[in-house]
Amino acid sequence: MTKTQQQVALITGAGAGIGRATAIALAADGFCVVVSDINLEAATLVVEQIKAEGGAGYALRQDVVDEAGWRDTVDQIVASHGGLHALINNAGVATICGIEEESLEGWRRTQSVNADGVFLGCRAAISAMKHCGGAIVNVSSIEGIVGDPMLPAYNASKGSVRALTKSIALYCARQGFPIRVNSIHPGYVATPLVSNALAELEPSAADEFTASVMAKIPMGRMAEPEEIASGIRFLVSGESSYMTGAELIMDGGYTAA
């Protein structure tokens, strides 16, 4: 397989957690993986692991809210690889607090990374994918479907990703672009996003939040990042070729109960 024939996947927030596991999984499937993260050092470590396992990829420092940065990133990928075949909009932030404590600044920050970032990423990728075909997976959350009293900004941002995904999926289908767009909705996953959000709370509040979450998971455990990466792998692959605008919920039964 020559460089120009190899399919390219861009994954944001791929320095840790679900993004990292997805980068490693897609590299194993033969993609050249662009490991994007705001933390270049973390992204570089993921690329080192991919290469050690015989895969291909490179690290990229990217702030997903930077509009010009998105254009440059996609242009460069197309210029050097001839196309972009998969985009995983995974970068996200979360803070745990009730609505009365949430600042407008904090609210905007969450919407900016979690929702603006997905909008910008999809818009930039479509221009490249409409010629070569591709799949976009937007990482929403079960918190984009159900509510949590301590996640107002996160809930709103992930609900936005869920609805935006359907709009873009329909747009691409109606335009006849060979691009499928789906959202994935993980439940609670053992990742830095969760542990960092918990670390900002008082220990007793963190314990209370964790207990309330665990009590709501029928399977009785959090997911491993690799289990969510498996779902993303499915949505990117030809196995899901008739799926677009759909939601893949992987939550250990959280929203079924």
Add this chain to the structure above:
Amino acid sequence: MMSDHFSLQGKVALITGAGNGIGAACARCFAQSGAAVMASDINGERVEALARELVAEGFKVKAIQHDVAKEDDWARVVDALADWQDGWDILVNNAGIYIGGKLEENLLSQLHRINSINIDSIFLGTQFAASAMQPDGRFGRGGSIINLSSIAGLIGVPGHSIYGATKGAVRSLTKHSAVEFAAFGYGIRVNSLHPGLIATDMGHLVFKDFVEVGLASSESEAQQMLEKQMIPMGRLGDVQDIALAAQFLASDASSYMTGSELTVDGGFTAT
């Protein structure tokens, strides 16, 4: 780029309604992915023919005649499975029928018939699988149950009232059994699969029904209308699209999924 990641190597599957359509595609797909497949169907000859074909290609497949609405038939089929294999990991509750028509013209006897085949079957199959797959059960190694619902179990479609009601029941039964089995630590995942309009004999009954209820003047017009106006991807689904989704739910790649709905509909319900 079908990776080993979705492999069913070493697993044993029972697929109902495997004589044609989505069930037959699942049997082929699962067998190709390494599973030993017991393919059941009400029409024994039809499923025997499929099994002969797959066995000739070198796959592990066994056919059995099976009326999914009958409790003793389930007992007989599970016994036959135990005679054939040492384990049971996957149940695809696929067998089902379609009865369309205007709601005010549907007969109570039609409702009872479709309930019996589309709902009783899932209830019985899930019961037998739960007893056999749970840690203290006959096979005892957990498993994955995939219940075939439909987008008609999620949204309303003219002429689909009684069919849709059965598929809504399947969706709900899936969630309840999934949560119950998780709570009891059975290690059995249960998910529902919701195909859109698929190019099968059953799919074509839908076109016929659109003509009968007066929504289209011919079957081809009904198909065109559905493809152009209601399916954003502009085409019917293929049985293989559904079989691959079922394989994903059957495989360990979906290990954190239970009580979920997997919709494969070309964007039908996104709009």
